[in-house]
Amino acid sequence: MTHFVDLNADMGESFGAWTMGDDAALLEIVTSANVACGLHAGDWDVMAKTMQRAVAKGVGIGAHPGFPDLHGFGRQRMTLPLASLQNLVRYQVGAAQAMARAAGGTVRHLKLHGALANMASEDEAMATACYEAALSVAPEIIIMVLAGTAQQRAAQALSCPMACEIFADRAYNDDATLVDRSLPGAVIHDPAKAGQRMAQMVREGAILTESGKRIETRIDTICLHGDTPTAVSIAAEVRRALLENGVGLAQFPGAPL
Known part of the structure; x- marks a missing residue:
C-alpha cells in the first residue's frame, strides 16, 4: 500500500433521550472520532459513553467544538467577539479533556463543527483565534483543518501540528469550501459515489469540485x-474502496507542513 489515510467521524451528538447517529457502528470503521462537547450537540453522559467506546476500540479522540446552538445543531451562523470565541473554544476543549481522561484516554486533535467551521474556512483571522485558543489549553493538540481553505492557512502560519481533511459526503466549491447544505447535491447520500470519489481524490492528492476543478x-x-441516514453504509463503502485501491488506514501523524 502506497498511501495511508485516517477516517474520522463526528459523533457523540445524541442528547438526553434523543439519539443521533450510530456511534457504535461507526467506531468499528473509523480511526478518529470527533466528539461533540455539549454546546451544539451531546451532553456529559453522551460524551462519557462515546469516549469510553473510542478508548476501547483504540480510536483517536478529538474535541469537536461548535457554536452554542442546540436548536440548530451548530449550523446557524453566529457573530461573537474573537476574545469570547476563544473562550468558547477553550471551554469545550477543557470539557473534552476532562471526559477523555476519565475514560482512560486523551484528546488528540481538534476539529471545528458546523457553522463555526464553515466561517473559519472563509476567515483566516477567525480560524487563527480558534486554533490559538485550543493550543493555549492543549499545546500538543493536532489541528484538523478543511484542506485548501483559510483553516489550513491559519494552521500553517501557527506552525502547529495539523491534519488536512476532505469530506466523503459533501460537494465542493471551487475555493475548496463546502457547498452550502441548502443547495441541491450539497450532501452525497450514495455510498458507491462517496467511495469512488474518495479513492480518486486520495489517489490524485486533490479535491475535485462540482465544476470539475482539481485542487x-x-x-x-x-x-x-x-x-x-446512510452514514454507516457510506463509511463502510469508503473504507472498502480505499483498501481496494491500495490505500491503508491509519491515524494521521499531524506533522506541520
Missing part, C-alpha cells in the same frame, strides 16, 4: 458524517 492538496483524513 491539489495534502490529504491526511476523510470525514464521514455520523448524522445522516
Whole structure:
C-alpha cells in the first residue's frame, strides 16, 4: 500500500433521550472520532459513553467544538467577539479533556463543527483565534483543518501540528469550501459515489469540485458524517474502496507542513 489515510467521524451528538447517529457502528470503521462537547450537540453522559467506546476500540479522540446552538445543531451562523470565541473554544476543549481522561484516554486533535467551521474556512483571522485558543489549553493538540481553505492557512502560519481533511459526503466549491447544505447535491447520500470519489481524490492528492476543478492538496483524513441516514453504509463503502485501491488506514501523524 502506497498511501495511508485516517477516517474520522463526528459523533457523540445524541442528547438526553434523543439519539443521533450510530456511534457504535461507526467506531468499528473509523480511526478518529470527533466528539461533540455539549454546546451544539451531546451532553456529559453522551460524551462519557462515546469516549469510553473510542478508548476501547483504540480510536483517536478529538474535541469537536461548535457554536452554542442546540436548536440548530451548530449550523446557524453566529457573530461573537474573537476574545469570547476563544473562550468558547477553550471551554469545550477543557470539557473534552476532562471526559477523555476519565475514560482512560486523551484528546488528540481538534476539529471545528458546523457553522463555526464553515466561517473559519472563509476567515483566516477567525480560524487563527480558534486554533490559538485550543493550543493555549492543549499545546500538543493536532489541528484538523478543511484542506485548501483559510483553516489550513491559519494552521500553517501557527506552525502547529495539523491534519488536512476532505469530506466523503459533501460537494465542493471551487475555493475548496463546502457547498452550502441548502443547495441541491450539497450532501452525497450514495455510498458507491462517496467511495469512488474518495479513492480518486486520495489517489490524485486533490479535491475535485462540482465544476470539475482539481485542487491539489495534502490529504491526511476523510470525514464521514455520523448524522445522516446512510452514514454507516457510506463509511463502510469508503473504507472498502480505499483498501481496494491500495490505500491503508491509519491515524494521521499531524506533522506541520
